[in-house]
Amino acid sequence: MTPGDAAAAVRAFWAAMGTNDFAAAARHLAPEAVVVMPLSGEMIVGPDAVAAFNAAYPATGRWRFDIRKLVAAADEVVTDVAVSDGRRTDRVISFFTLRDDRIARIVEYWPEPTPVPADRPRAAPIPDGWNVHGPLPDPRSTP
Numbered sequence: 001m002t003p004g005d006a007a008a009a010v011r012a013f014w015a016a017m018g019t020n021d022f023a024a025a026a027r028h029l030a031p032e033a034v035v036v037m038p039l040s041g042e043m044i045v046g047p048d049a050v051a052a053f054n055a056a057y058p059a060t061g062r063w064r065f066d067i068r069k070l071v072a073a074a075d076e077v078v079t080d081v082a083v084s085d086g087r088r089t090d091r092v093i094s095f096f097t098l099r100d101d102r103i104a105r106i107v108e109y110w111p112e113p114t115p116v117p118a119d120r121p122r123a124a125p126i127p128d129g130w131n132v133h134g135p136l137p138d139p140r141s142t143p
Contacts, residue, residue, distance in 0.1 A: 001098060007072035010079060010096050013103060017054070018065045026051035030102040037108050061086035069133040075099065080133065 016025035026047035
């Protein structure tokens with residue numbers, strides 16, 4: 001599998017998730033697919049279980065998925081995706097492993113915003129709306 005093929009497969013999965021037809025999204029998964037969420041200690045096995053989990057997840061509106069960054073190499077893809085139901089927006093960093101053009105494993109990290117520790121030096125805040133994965137700023141224009 002080329003990196004382009006792997007990227008296309010994962011983009012198709014996120015596009016299907018965006019329809020909120022989670023059974024359709026699950027068709028992008030291999031029969032033995034597993035979704036692992038190490039931070040909460042959970043694992044979901046099989047496409048039907050993944051579809052049921054996503055369909056039952058509480059939401060105030062339709063889920064939207066905005067790919068902020070995608071990096072692909074052979075049968076591995078990493079995405080940074082903003083997930084929103086219209087009321088709340090979260091980020092998920094997902095590591096995909098593909099087998100035979102389908103997603104065999106997803107390892108998801110759902111980070112929570114955290115305050116800066118009081119004993120750590122302060123860095124500049126990230127400006128609202130700034131794309132952290134966008135073009136690098138010109139270092140000559142940085143104060």
